[in-house]
Amino acid sequence: MNYDQELAFAQGLAKEAGEIMVSKFGLSTTATWKADNSPLTKTDVAINQTAIERIKSAFPNDGVLGEELSYKIERERLWT
Numbered sequence: 530m531n532y533d534q535e536l537a538f539a540q541g542l543a544k545e546a547g548e549i550m551v552s553k554f555g556l557s558t559t560a561t562w563k564a565d566n567s568p569l570t571k572t573d574v575a576i577n578q579t580a581i582e583r584i585k586s587a588f589p590n591d592g593v594l595g596e597e598l599s600y601k602i603e604r605e606r607l608w609t
Contacts (some may be wrong), residue, residue: 581599
């Protein structure tokens, strides 16, 4: 992939994450609390998992450093 394709991929992924967030907006959500006393919702995890799945599929040699979940962070190229 070239830079323009990677940018289009990232923009599409951001849009998909936004759609997940909007679909859950206003719903009663229960948060758990992380060690740093910040909330963690099922929506947070769903967005993070979606990002990892999409990146693994499109860029199998890359890793992902996420706020909630990460994947292969020792890889040379890392999405954050």
